[in-house]
Amino acid sequence: MLSSEFKHASVSITVVDYETSDHLAEVNPDMSIIPASSLKVLTTLSSVALLSDTFQFVTRITYDGVLDVDGTLKGNVYIEGTGDPTFGSGEFKQEMNYSVLFPRIAKAIKAAGITCIDGNIIADESEFNSYPISPSWQWNDLGNYYASGAWGININENEYGIVFKDRGGIGRRPRIAYHYPKIPNLKFSNEVSVDSSHTGDQAYIFGGPYNYNKRIVGTIPQGSTAFTIKGSIPDPPLFAAYYLTESLKEIGVKTQGHETQYFATRKSNRKLITRIKSPYLKDIAREANFTSNNLYCEAILKAMGEDKNGEATGQNGIAAIRGMLRKLKVDYKALNMEDGSGLSARNNVSSHLLADFLQQFAKEYGVEYTKDLLPRAGAQGTVSGLLKNSSARGKVWMKSGSMNRVLTYAGIMEDSDGKLKSFSIMVNGFDVKYKVMRAKVEKMVDYIYRY
Numbered sequence: 001m002l003s004s005e006f007k008h009a010s011v012s013i014t015v016v017d018y019e020t021s022d023h024l025a026e027v028n029p030d031m032s033i034i035p036a037s038s039l040k041v042l043t044t045l046s047s048v049a050l051l052s053d054t055f056q057f058v059t060r061i062t063y064d065g066v067l068d069v070d071g072t073l074k075g076n077v078y079i080e081g082t083g084d085p086t087f088g089s090g091e092f093k094q095e096m097n098y099s100v101l102f103p104r105i106a107k108a109i110k111a112a113g114i115t116c117i118d119g120n121i122i123a124d125e126s127e128f129n130s131y132p133i134s135p136s137w138q139w140n141d142l143g144n145y146y147a148s149g150a151w152g153i154n155i156n157e158n159e160y161g162i163v164f165k166d167r168g169g170i171g172r173r174p175r176i177a178y179h180y181p182k183i184p185n186l187k188f189s190n191e192v193s194v195d196s197s198h199t200g201d202q203a204y205i206f207g208g209p210y211n212y213n214k215r216i217v218g219t220i221p222q223g224s225t226a227f228t229i230k231g232s233i234p235d236p237p238l239f240a241a242y243y244l245t246e247s248l249k250e251i252g253v254k255t256q257g258h259e260t261q262y263f264a265t266r267k268s269n270r271k272l273i274t275r276i277k278s279p280y281l282k283d284i285a286r287e288a289n290f291t292s293n294n295l296y297c298e299a300i301l302k303a304m305g306e307d308k309n310g311e312a313t314g315q316n317g318i319a320a321i322r323g324m325l326r327k328l329k330v331d332y333k334a335l336n337m338e339d340g341s342g343l344s345a346r347n348n349v350s351s352h353l354l355a356d357f358l359q360q361f362a363k364e365y366g367v368e369y370t371k372d373l374l375p376r377a378g379a380q381g382t383v384s385g386l387l388k389n390s391s392a393r394g395k396v397w398m399k400s401g402s403m404n405r406v407l408t409y410a411g412i413m414e415d416s417d418g419k420l421k422s423f424s425i426m427v428n429g430f431d432v433k434y435k436v437m438r439a440k441v442e443k444m445v446d447y448i449y450r451y
Contacts, residue, residue, distance in 0.1 A: 002027070003440065005430065005432045005436060005437060005440055006427065006430065006440075008429060008430065008431050009427050009429045009430040009431075010028075010031060010428040010429050011027055011031075011426070011427050011428075012027065012028045012029060012030075012031040012032075012033055012350055012351040012424070012425075012426045013025065013026060013027040013028070013029070013351050013423075013424070013425050013426070013444070014026050014350075014351040014352045014354075014355040014356075014423065014424050015355065015421055015422075015423045015448055016355045016356060016358075016421060016422045017419070017420075017421060018359055018362065018363070018367075018412070018419070018420030018421060018422060019419075019420070021356075021359065023352075024421065025448070026352070028351075029350060029351055029352035030334060030350050030352050031350055031351075032334040032335075032336065032348040032349060032350045033348060033426055033428045034345055034347060034348060034403070034406050034408075034426075034428050035342055035347055035348075035349045035354070035401055035408050035410075035426060036342045036347075036401030036402050036403045036406045036407075036408055037292045037341065037342040037343075037382075037399065037400065037401035037402070037408075038342065038354065038399050038400065038401035038408040038409065038410040038424070038426070039337070039340075039341070039342035039347055039349065039401065040288060040289055040292065040297050040340075040341060040342055040399055040401075041289070041354065041357070041358065041374070041399050041410050041411075042321055042335075042337070042349075042354075042357065043288075043297045043300055043301055043317075043321065043340040043341070044285035044286075044288050044289055044297065044300065045285070045357075045358075045361050045373060046304065046320070046321045046324040047281060047285055047300045047301075047303070047304055048281055048282050048285050048365075048373070049324060049364075049365060050304055050307070050308060050320055050323075050324060051281055051300075051303060051304060051307055052281070053280060053281055053282035054280050054281070055280070055281040055303075056277045056278050056279070056280060056281070057082050057083060057084030057085075057086075057087070057277070057278035057299075057303070058082055058084070058275055058276070058277050058278070059079065059080065059081055059082065059084050059087050059153070059275065059276045060078075060079075060272060060274075060275045061077070061079060061080070061105055061108065061109065061272075061273040061274045061275070061276075062077070062078045062080055062267070062270035062271060062272050063075055063077045063078065063109075063112075063114065063270060063271055063273060064076055064078070064269055064270045064271070065119060067113060067114065070115070070116075071113055071114060071115030071116060072115070072116045072117075072118055073116065073117045073118060073119060074118045074119065075117075075118075075119045076117070076119040076120050076121070077117055077119070077120075077121050077122070077244075077255075077273075078121075078122045078123075078124045078261075078267075078270060079121070079122070079123045079124060079153055079237075079240055079241060079244065080124045080127075080267065081123070081124065081125050081127055081128075081151070081152040081153030081154075081237065081240075082127045082152070082303075083127055083128050083150060083151070083152055083153075083299045083302055083303055083312060084276075084278040084299070085150065085154050085157070085278075085284065085293075085295045085296045085298075085299035085300075086154075086278045086279060086284060086296075087101075087153065087155060087240075087276065087278070088101055088102070088154070088155035088156050088240065089154075089155075089156055089157050091157065091287065092279045092287075096276075097156075098156050098181070098240075098243060099181075101276070102240075102243050102244050102247040103247045103250065103251075105244060105247065105274065105276075106244065106247035106248045106250070106251055106253065107251065108273055109248065109253065109273055110248075110251055110253055112273045114253065115252070115253060116253065116254055117248070117253065117254065117255040117256065118256065119255070119256055120241075120255060120256050120257050120258055120259050121241045121244050121245045121248070121255055121257075121258040121259075122241065122258070122259055122260070122261050123153050123237035123238060123240050123241035123258070123259070123260045123261065124152070124153075124261045124267075125151055125152025125153045125237040125260060125261065125262060126152060126261055126262060126263050126265070127264075127306070127312055128150065128151060128152035128312045129152075129262070129263060129264065129311070129312065129313075130302070130311075130313040130314065131149075131209075132148075132149030132150055132151045132209055133147065133148075133149035133208065133209060134149075134298075134314060134338055134339040134343070134344050136338045136339070136344040136345070136346040137339070137343055137344055138345065139206070139208075140204050140206065141343065142206075142207070142208035142209070142232070143204070143205035143207040143208060143211075143214055143215075143231055143232060144204060144205050144230070144231060144232060145157070145158070145159035145160075145230035145231060145232055146294050146343070147232060147294065147343060148232035148233065148236070148294075148295055149209060149295075149298060150295060150298035150299040150301070150302055151236045151237055152237060152312075153236060153237040153240050154236050154295065154299065155233070155236050155237075155239055155240045155243070156181065156236075157293075157295055158232055158233050158236045158295055159230045159231065159232060160179055160180060160181060160183060160186075160230065160231055160232075160233055161179060161180050161228045161229070161230055161231075162176060162179045162188070162205075162216070162229050162230070162231060163176070163177045163178055163179065163180070163226050163227070163228050164176060164177065164192070164220060164226065164227045164228070164229075165177040165226050165227075167194050167220065167221075167222055167223055167224070168194060168222075169194065169222070170194055170195060170196060170222055171193055171194060172193065172194045173190065173191075173192065173193055173194075174190075174192060174193075174194055174220060174227070176188055176190050177226065179231075181239075181243070183212075183233060183234070183239055184242060185212045186212050186214070186234065187212060187213050187214065188214050188215075188216055189213070189214070189215045189216065190216055191215065191216060191217045192216050192217065192218060192219065192220055193218075193219050194219065194220060194221070194222050195219035195221060195222065196221065196222055197221045197222045197223055198221065199219060199221050200221055201220060201221075201227075201229055202218045202219045202220070203216055203217070203218040203219060203220050203229050204216070204217055204218050205229070205231040205232075207234070208232075209232075209234060209235065210234055210235055211234055212234050214231065216229075235260065238258070238259070241258035241259065241260060242258050244258070245257070245258045281300070282373070284296050284300065285300065285373060286372065286373050288300070289373060289374055289375060289381065289399050290375045290380060290381035290382070291381060291382065292381075292382050292399075292400070294341035294342075294343055295341075297339075297340040297341040297342075298314070298339060298340050298341055300317075300340060301314055301317035301318070301321075301339070301340030302314060302316075302317055302340075303317070304316075304317040304320040304321070305317035305318075305319070305320060307320075308320040308323065314338075314339060314340065317340060318337045318340075321337065322335070325353075325357065328357065328360040328361060328364060329360065330353060330356045330357050330360055331352075331356070332353060334348070334349055334350035334352065334353050335348070335349050335350075335353055336348040336349070337349075342401055343403075345403065350426075351410075351423075351424035351425065351426050352424075354410040354424035354426075355410070355422045355423055355424040356422075358370070358410060358411065358412055358422040358423075358424075359412075359422040362412060362420070362422065367412070367420060370397075370412060371397045371412065374397035374398060374399055374412070375397065375398070375399070376394060376396070376397050377392070377393065377394075377396040377397070377398055377411075377445070378390070378392075378393035378394055378396075379393070379394060382400050383398060383399075383400050383409075386400075386442055386445070387442065387445065387446065390442075390445075390446045390449070391416065391446075391449070391450070392413065392416075392445060392446050392449035392450070395413055395414045395415070395449060396411060396412075396413040396445060396449065397411050397412055397413070398411025398412070398413075398423075398445075399411060402434070405428065405429050405430055405431070406427070406428050406429075407426075407427050407430070407434065407437050407438060407441055408424070408425065408426040409423075409424070409425045409441065409445065410423070410424040410425075411423065413445075413448070413449055415448070415449050415450070416449055421448065423445075423448055425444055425445070427441060
């Protein structure tokens with residue numbers, strides 16, 4: 001019998017014995033409800049199986065036209081993207097940060113004998129010839145860093161920072177000091193006010209892809225130091241072309257301008273200057289689960305779509321995941337998947353499906369391999385604060401998910417008897433505070449571990 005906190009909620013719970021596949025416990029196991037970021041386990045784990053854990057995204061720097069003996073290129077230089085979500089990001093290695101990487105690319109262009117470009121720097125993002133975001137993402141998410149979408153060329157995790165200063169007293173409007181990196185033509189309508197110091201970042205940036213006029217509403221906390229919020233770059237490929245143009249200018253290589261190419265054209269006549277490889281997919285998938293990175297999951301989804309179904313779209317990626325579920329003999333009728341990250345409120349899945357998937361994946365690819373792709377509760381990633389005072393701490397590997405009135409967990413554990421279990425706990429529509437529900441669900445995880 002569930003306690004009163006669950007009275008108005010939709011609840012789906014499944015616990016599966018690893019060895020026997022028996023359902024050890026269940027509450028509405030086939031109810032299909034919103035998973036939030038727990039959906040990431042389907043995307044990330046499927047990807048390392050379907051693409052291989054050593055798969056790498058590759059970005060090529062090429063040129064076409066004629067290169068004169070004096071170093072003048074009568075043609076264009078291209079950034080040919082394949083959707084690498086880590087391109088120009090320092091998340092894995094600092095030397096891959098755009099501020100370090102792009103000057104290095106500029107030097108490689110000059111080292112190829114190009115001293116003047118009588119043409120453009122073109123960001124060729126035609127590999128991902130679909131719209132960068134899911135059509136079911138909410139409008140109030142689109143201008144914020146976590147809803148940047150996946151582009152053919154991504155840069156700096158597709159995010160920028162807005163720094164507020166002079167916050168002053170409650171109710172005042174803080175001043176925008178600057179934004180970084182510099183994005184040409186980006187403008188802000190500042191409607192933010194100051195709230196009490198414990199309220200955190202409650203500011204939202206409105207304005208989705210290609211929109212350079214951003215409206216910022218909501219509140220930021222009172223305080224004397226600078227405060228930063230993060231937005232999504234309006235057009236990451238175009239910003240990449242701009243930044244390479246500026247990096248070339250720094251070393252004396254002039255160009256005519258910069259632009260973006262959205263549709264595929266013949267690339268066979270282009271000559272290679274250099275290529276940049278991403279980290280291995282296993283590391284990207286792992287990071288996506290540990291930090292709940294939406295961009296990584298959306299890029300992975302499209303990469304699966306291209307590899308398995310010929311075109312880099314989200315729907316093709318979802319079809320590939322359904323194929324993975326069929327391979328593992330997991331019933332996917334309860335799955336309605338709109339994106340790869342769980343950001344869409346139209347995603348629906350049952351706890352039965354998630355728990356069965358995790359159990360079957362671990363059997364097929366190994367328990368230790370599966371554990372390594374998921375953060376350890378009480379120690380790592382977005383679940384590091386859970387199970388701190390529980391004997392289950394360090395024995396549970398799981399992905400969390402949350403959005404307004406949604407809280408979910410999905411993972412595997414070694415219980416108090418040393419037996420392996422997979423589990424999924426999903427709660428939608430609760431009317432108590434988030435921290436209250438989290439404490440209740442945390443106790444459920446502890447109970448599953450002990451009994």
